[in-house]
Amino acid sequence: MSDLFPLQVSDAQVRRRGKVLVGPVDLTLQAGGVTIVIGPNGSGKTSLLKMLHGILRLNRGVVKWACTTDEAQKRQAFVFQTPVMLRRTVLENLVYPLRLLKVPKTEAHQRAGDWAGRVGLGDALRRQATVLSGGERQKLAMARALIRDPDVLFLDEPCASLDGRAMREIETILQNAAASGTRIIMSTHDMGQARRLADEVLFILHGKVHEFGPAAGFFDTAETPQARAFLNGDIVE
Numbered sequence: 001m002s003d004l005f006p007l008q009v010s011d012a013q014v015r016r017r018g019k020v021l022v023g024p025v026d027l028t029l030q031a032g033g034v035t036i037v038i039g040p041n042g043s044g045k046t047s048l049l050k051m052l053h054g055i056l057r058l059n060r061g062v063v064k065w066a067c068t069t070d071e072a073q074k075r076q077a078f079v080f081q082t083p084v085m086l087r088r089t090v091l092e093n094l095v096y097p098l099r100l101l102k103v104p105k106t107e108a109h110q111r112a113g114d115w116a117g118r119v120g121l122g123d124a125l126r127r128q129a130t131v132l133s134g135g136e137r138q139k140l141a142m143a144r145a146l147i148r149d150p151d152v153l154f155l156d157e158p159c160a161s162l163d164g165r166a167m168r169e170i171e172t173i174l175q176n177a178a179a180s181g182t183r184i185i186m187s188t189h190d191m192g193q194a195r196r197l198a199d200e201v202l203f204i205l206h207g208k209v210h211e212f213g214p215a216a217g218f219f220d221t222a223e224t225p226q227a228r229a230f231l232n233g234d235i236v237e
């Protein structure tokens with residue numbers, strides 16, 4: 001299998017109705033690790049993730065994977081802030097993406113059971129997904145994304161409004177995925193979570209990459225006054 005990385009973003013911008021949602025962005029992401037995207041409300045975190053994932057049409061520039069775009073798209077998954085579930089059981093929600101990939105039924109059921117167990121939903125296989133709690137839904141969304149064994153997983157604020165226990169469980173799932181080689185690119189509002197998970201931090205402001213580099217350096221000695229102010233909890237405009 002060919003490499004997906006480096007991911008090279010050159011002069012990429014998305015505009016809607018005359019407003020720049022994100023960009024222009026120049027960025028190179030290398031293989032491996034966890035990139036955490038942070039920035040004030042409305043700074044463009046969601047738009048950046050969607051742009052990298054290829055679900056927002058570019059108005060200019062390019063987002064270029066090391067392999068073909070088609071291949072790259074098949075090898076990535078996206079977990080949204082508010083996941084949409086099939087109005088079916090947990091098991092069926094997990095089997096569905098595999099059936100789309102033409103995985104035989106018996107194997108799909110086996111993998112679904114295995115992944116439900118890994119995310120702590122082993123006892124919930126027969127429950128309707130629509131009655132799950134927020135934390136359970138998010139764990140199901142992660143399992144549904146990871147069951148396809150993606151090389152890259154994008155997540156947009158996956159822990160927003162979850163309690164501490166659900167957050168810890170989700171972070172463990174993410175750390176396990178990263179340890180087994182899935183490249184993680186994720187936004188969060190939670191600086192504690194950013195510190196716990198990040199190998200590198202991308203700080204976005206007004207739709208542009210304001211600072212990008214290794215997590216340790218960023219948290220200890222952010223270069224720009226805006227990033228330092230953001231880390232201090234000040235309002236950054």
Ligand SMILES: Nc1ncnc2c1ncn2[C@@H]1O[C@H](COP(=O)(O)OP(=O)(O)OP(=O)(O)O)[C@@H](O)[C@H]1O
Pocket residue numbers: 016017019020021039040041042043044045046047048
């Ligand atoms: N489809 C759209 N049309 C017009 N404006 C949009 C659209 N989607 C997002 N925006 C605006 O673009 C800007 C960036 O939004 P985005 O959701 O990417 O930011 P964010 O950093 O993820 O925000 P938050 O932290 O509040 O989730 C915001 O000002 C938002 O209101």
